[in-house]
Amino acid sequence: MKNKLKVYRAMFDMTQEELAKRVGVSRQTINYIEKGKYSPSILLALKIAYIFNCKVEDLFILESEDLNEENSFAFKGGN
Numbered sequence: 001m002k003n004k005l006k007v008y009r010a011m012f013d014m015t016q017e018e019l020a021k022r023v024g025v026s027r028q029t030i031n032y033i034e035k036g037k038y039s040p041s042i043l044l045a046l047k048i049a050y051i052f053n054c055k056v057e058d059l060f061i062l063e064s065e066d067l068n069e070e071n072s073f074a075f076k077g078g079n
Contacts, residue, residue: 002061006034008052023047 009019016030023044032038040048040060049056 001036001039001066002063003033003036004059004061005030005048008054008059012052019048019051022051 009016016027016034020027020030024047025044029038033040045056045060049059052059
């Protein structure tokens with residue numbers, strides 16, 4: 001999953017440490033999210049979006065390779 005977290009932090013002139021404190025995680029967690037090594041929980045993603053007054057979709061971009069057949073969101077049908 002791609003993200004624009006670093007861009008938003010820069011727009012708000014906020015350090016990783018400051019953001020981490022505001023959302024209740026470690027600076028390392030913010031760093032890992034920015035580097036794409038960690039995907040935040042829904043709650044954490046919502047908290048971050050709230051801080052930056054934007055939608056979760058503005059911050060986090062789900063890519064096609066993030067999905068596979070097992071985890072596809074497409075309805076497979078059947079009764």
